[in-house]
Amino acid sequence: MNRLIQSGLMFGNLIHVASPALVERYNRALEALTGKTTAQTDFHIDISGYSPEVGDELGDHLYLNHNGVNRQFILLTTQQKTAPLLDAKFSTSRDILRQFIEANESQLFALTAKDAVAGELVNTVFDVSNPERLFDIHTIKIEADTTSGTVRDAEKLGALVDRFKTEPDGWHDDVLIADMITLAKRTGDVVRNPVRLRQMEFRQENFHTSHFGGIYVFRQVEHPAAICSGGVVPGLPIAYTFGLDQRNKVAKFLDLNGLVEPIVRARGIDASAILRQKMDFIVVDIAQEAEIDLTRATRRDIRGLARRYAERLPPEWHALNQLVQWADGDAKWPRIASDHPAYFYTLRASDTKDASLVNMLLSELSPKDIRQLYICHKEAFYAAYRGWTDTKRAYVVDFLTREYVADKAGAREALFGHDAPLEEPAPVREDIITRVGPWGAVRR
Structure with missing residues (x-):
C-alpha cells in the first residue's frame, strides 16, 4: 500500500x-x-x-x-x-x-x-x-x-448573568457575583463574545454501514429495502432484503425509487468519454491477466491492447462499446438488461439527496470501474487493490494521480454532477406496485 x-x-x-x-x-x-x-x-x-x-x-x-x-x-x-x-x-x-x-x-x-x-x-x-x-x-x-469545559462553564455563566440582570437583589448578591467572576476568568466575556455551540441533530434513515459485511439501508424511500454486500443478512426488520448478486431485484429497487439514471441520457456530461474510460478499465483487467506491463500506458496503448486481445474482451466491454456507438449516432439502441454484467456500468445516481450513497452502491456493482470505486467507496477500492498485480497497481495509481487528484472537484462534477432536469418527473401511477410493493406481498 x-x-x-x-x-x-x-x-x-x-x-x-x-x-x-x-x-x-x-x-x-x-x-x-x-x-x-x-x-x-x-x-x-x-x-x-x-x-x-x-x-x-x-x-x-x-x-x-x-x-x-x-x-x-x-x-x-x-x-x-x-x-x-x-x-x-x-x-x-x-x-x-x-x-x-x-x-x-x-x-x-x-x-x-x-x-x-x-x-x-x-x-x-x-x-x-x-x-x-x-x-x-x-x-x-x-x-x-x-477539555476544560469552556462551553459548559459559559452556559453556567450566561445563566448567572441572566439572574444578575433580572433578580431584584442581584446587585447585592455577593455569592452570585463571586461565582460570575470565577467563571469569567475561565470563559472570558460571554456577553460580548458568547461561547456557544449549536445543538445539532441529524436524521440517519438511508446509509451504508460496514458492519456485517456491508449493508446499504434505504428506509426513507417509497419502496424500502436493505442491500447486503457480504451475503443476505436474515431477519432484518425491513420489508425486503437483497444481496448484491440479486442483480435484477437491486436494479428494480433502484428504478422504482428513481435513484438512478442512464449515463447516456444525463445532461451536461460527455457520456461517450465516460463510457470509453470504463471500457479502458476493463481492458486493463485483460492486460493484467496477460501479464502485460502497463507502465506509462496511454489511452492509445489501451486501445491497441483492446484490438490485440479482442477475443478475450468480456461482455461488459462489448455492451459499453455498442452504447458508445449509439451515443455517437452510429448504431441502434442496444438492449442491456439488468442481468447483463454491463448493466450497472451504464448508470449513475439521479439527482436526489442520496446520490452519494447510490453511487457508492453502484461502484460495488461495477468494480472494474476503478475510478468510480476509488471516489465512491475507498474501503472497497483498497480491498481490491490488495489483490491486483503490481503492474495493474502501478497503472491505477498513475491514472488516478493524473486524471483525478489533479482536479478532484472537476472530475466529480464531470462524473456525478447534475444539471436541471428537462421536465418535471411523471406522477407515480397507482397500481399493484403501490398496493403490495415491487416484489410482491410481504410474507408474514
Whole structure:
C-alpha cells in the first residue's frame, strides 16, 4: 500500500500534528474520552481526530469508535473539516462532522485556539452485535466541549448573568457575583463574545454501514429495502432484503425509487468519454491477466491492447462499446438488461439527496470501474487493490494521480454532477406496485 500512500491516494489530506502544544491538547482530549494517552510527538489525524499512528501504538484502531458506533472526535483545528474520515463504519459520519464544524466554525476557531474540543456522535444504540440494532438508529446528536469545559462553564455563566440582570437583589448578591467572576476568568466575556455551540441533530434513515459485511439501508424511500454486500443478512426488520448478486431485484429497487439514471441520457456530461474510460478499465483487467506491463500506458496503448486481445474482451466491454456507438449516432439502441454484467456500468445516481450513497452502491456493482470505486467507496477500492498485480497497481495509481487528484472537484462534477432536469418527473401511477410493493406481498 506504500505506493498509494506516497501518491496521496491513501491517508491523503490528513492534518499533521507536530507542535508540542497541539500534542499536549490532543492527549488531554484523548485521556478525557478514553482514559489513554499517546507517546507520539508527530502524527496525522482525520476529520474525527483519529490517527493511524496512534491506533498502531495503542493496538486499537477503534480507540475513538468503540464497537463501531457513537464515534467520538477530537478537534484541534477547524481545518479538519477538509480531511477524510478513515475506516468509517457509517457513510453519514463524515458529512455530519463536516456540517457541525462548518455550522460552528467561528466558535470552534476561538475554542481551538486555546484547547482541544472533544465530543461524540450520540445515538441510543451502543452495540450492534445484533444486525437488527442498526435499525434502531434514527437520530444522531452531537455533544462537544473543550477539555476544560469552556462551553459548559459559559452556559453556567450566561445563566448567572441572566439572574444578575433580572433578580431584584442581584446587585447585592455577593455569592452570585463571586461565582460570575470565577467563571469569567475561565470563559472570558460571554456577553460580548458568547461561547456557544449549536445543538445539532441529524436524521440517519438511508446509509451504508460496514458492519456485517456491508449493508446499504434505504428506509426513507417509497419502496424500502436493505442491500447486503457480504451475503443476505436474515431477519432484518425491513420489508425486503437483497444481496448484491440479486442483480435484477437491486436494479428494480433502484428504478422504482428513481435513484438512478442512464449515463447516456444525463445532461451536461460527455457520456461517450465516460463510457470509453470504463471500457479502458476493463481492458486493463485483460492486460493484467496477460501479464502485460502497463507502465506509462496511454489511452492509445489501451486501445491497441483492446484490438490485440479482442477475443478475450468480456461482455461488459462489448455492451459499453455498442452504447458508445449509439451515443455517437452510429448504431441502434442496444438492449442491456439488468442481468447483463454491463448493466450497472451504464448508470449513475439521479439527482436526489442520496446520490452519494447510490453511487457508492453502484461502484460495488461495477468494480472494474476503478475510478468510480476509488471516489465512491475507498474501503472497497483498497480491498481490491490488495489483490491486483503490481503492474495493474502501478497503472491505477498513475491514472488516478493524473486524471483525478489533479482536479478532484472537476472530475466529480464531470462524473456525478447534475444539471436541471428537462421536465418535471411523471406522477407515480397507482397500481399493484403501490398496493403490495415491487416484489410482491410481504410474507408474514
